[in-house]
Amino acid sequence: MSNELYILLCILIMILTTNAIRILPIPLIRGKIQNKFIRSFLFYVPYVTLAVMTFPAIMEATQVPIAGIAALLAGIIASYFGLGLFPVAIICCALVFGIEWFMIP
Amino acid sequence: MTKQTGRIFLKGMRHGFPIGLGYFAVSFSLGVIAGKAGLNALQGFVTSLFVRASAGEYGGYTQIAESAAFIELFIMCIVTNARYLLMGAALTQKFKTGESFIKRILMGCCITDEIFAISISYPGQLEPAYPFGATLVAGIMWALGTALGIIAGEVMPLRVVSALSVALYGMFLAIIIPPAKKNLAVAVCVASGFILSYLCSIIPVVNQLSSGIRTIILTIIISAAAAIIKPVNDSDVTKEDTNE
Numbered sequence: 001m002s003n004e005l006y007i008l009l010c011i012l013i014m015i016l017t018t019n020a021i022r023i024l025p026i027p028l029i030r031g032k033i034q035n036k037f038i039r040s041f042l043f044y045v046p047y048v049t050l051a052v053m054t055f056p057a058i059m060e061a062t063q064v065p066i067a068g069i070a071a072l073l074a075g076i077i078a079s080y081f082g083l084g085l086f087p088v089a090i091i092c093c094a095l096v097f098g099i100e101w102f103m104i105p
Numbered sequence: 106m107t108k109q110t111g112r113i114f115l116k117g118m119r120h121g122f123p124i125g126l127g128y129f130a131v132s133f134s135l136g137v138i139a140g141k142a143g144l145n146a147l148q149g150f151v152t153s154l155f156v157r158a159s160a161g162e163y164g165g166y167t168q169i170a171e172s173a174a175f176i177e178l179f180i181m182c183i184v185t186n187a188r189y190l191l192m193g194a195a196l197t198q199k200f201k202t203g204e205s206f207i208k209r210i211l212m213g214c215c216i217t218d219e220i221f222a223i224s225i226s227y228p229g230q231l232e233p234a235y236p237f238g239a240t241l242v243a244g245i246m247w248a249l250g251t252a253l254g255i256i257a258g259e260v261m262p263l264r265v266v267s268a269l270s271v272a273l274y275g276m277f278l279a280i281i282i283p284p285a286k287k288n289l290a291v292a293v294c295v296a297s298g299f300i301l302s303y304l305c306s307i308i309p310v311v312n313q314l315s316s317g318i319r320t321i322i323l324t325i326i327i328s329a330a331a332a333i334i335k336p337v338n339d340s341d342v343t344k345e346d347t348n349e
């Protein structure tokens with residue numbers, strides 16, 4: 001198989017698999033779930049997933065872990081005071097850039 | 106398209122824009138990886154436009170770079186994106202009764218961490234035009250970022266890539282912290298998520314699991330515990346208004 005064909009097939013697999021996962025629950029769950037446990041479970045899922053994905057990954061994304069920790073704290077404080085997605089993201093990026101500027105010659 | 110639907114679509118596009126800016130930064134660094142895996146800019150654009158998954162694409166490109174078998178790539182896609190299965194299930198609870206099947210499916214395809222987050226915090230039941238508008242803008246910016254990353258990737262200084270790489274996490278924080286401020290149970294969930302996720306990354310054996318698998322396991326355990334300890338009332342779920 002040529003490399004070009006291999007890449008095209010890989011792209012196709014990625015597109016089909018990812019979207020299949022997204023839509024799989026939709027034909028299965030029609031209407032409101034009555035079960036209180038499942039409803040509560042699904043209510044908490046998004047927050048927990050994002051929290052788990054953020055830490056410690058943010059520490060590993062930067063060249064020095066302390067920059068990632070600083071970005072985490074700044075991001076928490078900024079969002080606590082109601083700043084939106086974009087300003088918070090920018091603050092985190094700027095802080096990491098600043099800290100690494102001083103720590104990495 | 107009615108006037109009302111058009112207005113909601115535009116609102117979606119407006120909310121999609123800051124998400125798209127954050128995406129752009131992230132997908133640019135993803136493009137660097139895609140380029141190393143051998144994708145050209147057009148291939149990267151198409152892949153990103155239709156996949157729209159940060160961890161999923163990262164996993165995928167690293168597999169392609171290693172000339173992995175298709176089955177490995179397939180499993181990687183399932184593991185890194187399995188959280189979308191939970192999100193898809195959660196999203197069904199926001200659909201209007203009698204919403205057409207095709208629109209339900211298309212809304213499902215719109216799911217990313219951020220589009221899901223803004224859709225779930227949409228006041229009342231979800232209007233399909235909202236995630237569609239947001240996805241149109243954010244998805245195109247995500248794809249453009251990837252393509253540009255493939256083209257310009259090599260010339261970017263490492264410290265810029267490093268700074269941009271936290272954009273995604275900043276966005277995650279902006280999504281989870283405001284609800285945590287309003288709801289103590291959510292705050293405890295977020296804190297437990299941070300702590301347990303950190304512990305899982307340092308405890309031997311557990312830290313050998315891929316981060317995708319750890320995310321799924323922790324999400325299920327913490328959310329189930331929260332659902333048992335502090336079940337939500339209907340009012341908690343529906344009163345979630347947007348932060349606008």
